[in-house]
Amino acid sequence: MTSRLLKLLKFSNFAPSVSRYWTASVSNSNNAVVLQQDQSGEQLAFPAVWLRDNCLCPSCFNEAVKVRLNGKFEKSQVSTLPKSMSCSKNESNELLLEIRWPDNHESKFPLQWLRTHSFDEKRQKSWLRNNYFFGRQTWDAETFDKCIHYFRFDEILESDEMLLKWLVALNRYGLAIIKDAGTDKSRVEQLANRVGFLKYTTYGKNFIVAAKQDATHVAYTPTSLQLHTDLTYYEYQPSCNFLHFIQQPPETTGGVNQLTDGFEVSQQLKQHDARMYDVLTKTPVEWTRSWKENNKELYHLFRGPVICENVTGEVQRVNLGPTRGSQFCVSIEQANDWYKAMDYFVNLMYHPKNMVELKMEEGNMLTFVNVRIAHGRSAFTAGARTLIGGYMDWDVVNSRTRGLLKEFNIKDVNELD
Numbered sequence: 031m032t033s034r035l036l037k038l039l040k041f042s043n044f045a046p047s048v049s050r051y052w053t054a055s056v057s058n059s060n061n062a063v064v065l066q067q068d069q070s071g072e073q074l075a076f077p078a079v080w081l082r083d084n085c086l087c088p089s090c091f092n093e094a095v096k097v098r099l100n101g102k103f104e105k106s107q108v109s110t111l112p113k114s115m116s117c118s119k120n121e122s123n124e125l126l127l128e129i130r131w132p133d134n135h136e137s138k139f140p141l142q143w144l145r146t147h148s149f150d151e152k153r154q155k156s157w158l159r160n161n162y163f164f165g166r167q168t169w170d171a172e173t174f175d176k177c178i179h180y181f182r183f184d185e186i187l188e189s190d191e192m193l194l195k196w197l198v199a200l201n202r203y204g205l206a207i208i209k210d211a212g213t214d215k216s217r218v219e220q221l222a223n224r225v226g227f228l229k230y231t232t233y234g235k236n237f238i239v240a241a242k243q244d245a246t247h248v249a250y251t252p253t254s255l256q257l258h259t260d261l262t263y264y265e266y267q268p269s270c271n272f273l274h275f276i277q278q279p280p281e282t283t284g285g286v287n288q289l290t291d292g293f294e295v296s297q298q299l300k301q302h303d304a305r306m307y308d309v310l311t312k313t314p315v316e317w318t319r320s321w322k323e324n325n326k327e328l329y330h331l332f333r334g335p336v337i338c339e340n341v342t343g344e345v346q347r348v349n350l351g352p353t354r355g356s357q358f359c360v361s362i363e364q365a366n367d368w369y370k371a372m373d374y375f376v377n378l379m380y381h382p383k384n385m386v387e388l389k390m391e392e393g394n395m396l397t398f399v400n401v402r403i404a405h406g407r408s409a410f411t412a413g414a415r416t417l418i419g420g421y422m423d424w425d426v427v428n429s430r431t432r433g434l435l436k437e438f439n440i441k442d443v444n445e446l447d
């Protein structure tokens with residue numbers, strides 16, 4: 031790294047016995063500002079353009095609403111480098127890095143702020159883990175017992191700490207069970223209101239799953255349901271699903287839930303055959319459902335692959351189930367490859383090493399991540415099973431989760447396990 035030393039900064043920012051010297055310099059190889067602590071060797075590096083963009087002064091950043099004010103970036107700022115750098119301390123004796131830019135604009139960055147925003151890869155990974163993935167951990171049939179967490183309905187309603195623990199467990203493992211919710215039909219909505227609000231779908235604010243006459247949906251018949259995720263035909267698919275079991279048939283008459291972690295099985299597929307994985311992440315499928323209700327034709331359609339990745343390659347949604355249209359707008363070769371990959375993937379989903387079966391007790395709630403946990407059920411006797419379901423969106427759920435993490439000042443979600 032070729033370094034142009036701009037100024038040697040000397041100050042003692044901690045105990046007087048320990049003199050701490052920091053050096054600020056510019057690396058010409060990648061237009062970065064590098065701060066180096068002489069004694070500990072701690073190094074913080076930032077793109078100069080990013081520092082300019084993140085200036086914290088009142089004309090660049092509105093502290094009250096936490097938003098930057100320079101909506102349009104000056105062209106000259108994109109490749110800007112500091113004209114000079116120095117160090118000072120603020121009223122609370124905190125170290126500040128001061129930068130004067132070529133246009134004479136001045137920026138001041140507290141050391142602690144720089145540390146919590148550093149470009150160090152390890153720190154960034156840890157931040158993402160705690161703020162975006164919430165310590166996501168996948169499971170299979172063998173590890174399921176360690177990953178399933180139980181909560182009580184009243185403790186979630188009464189305690190913010192328990193609410194947070196449940197939300198993190200839900201996010202982390204993709205599911206959690208809430209016990210003792212009774213048989214009151216408003217429980218799902220009460221739970222959702224504790225977090226934010228339910229997501230309205232074509233099926234209403236919430237839905238009742240029970241066998242009924244003239245059923246327009248297979249869920250409303252007593253037959254078994256294959257492993258699926260709900261509303262695959264929605265572009266804005268609900269992320270979380272809460273199912274409250276009001277009435278369950280006795281042991282012998284079925285109604286057992288099957289659950290598989292779709293993120294875990296996606297990883298297994300990737301390890302087994304990267305090409306098959308590629309086919310399932312890139313082949314668009316027409317997810318669809320159409321029916322007639324109140325004399326109105328409804329026709330949902332979403333085009334997307336079975337395994338949806340985000341831009342950094344993490345799986346963020348798995349589409350599975352019978353809601354697949356007969357339109358398949360790909361080439362014959364692509365279709366052939368897709369069926370081969372799908373055959374392997376679906377068999378993995380049902381494999382005893384991945385799928386768990388459990389029968390929910392009356393009054394309990396199964397809360398799970400709809401875009402991750404494939405769920406099904408065995409057939410049951412008509413009339414003997416009633417459950418109420420409701421959906422929530424990630425944006426609402428995760429905003430509340432992050433807010434609670436902030437309130438409790440929890441930096442590492444592992445603390446909550």
Ligand SMILES: [Zn+2]
Binds near residue numbers: 089136
């Ligand atoms: Zn500024």
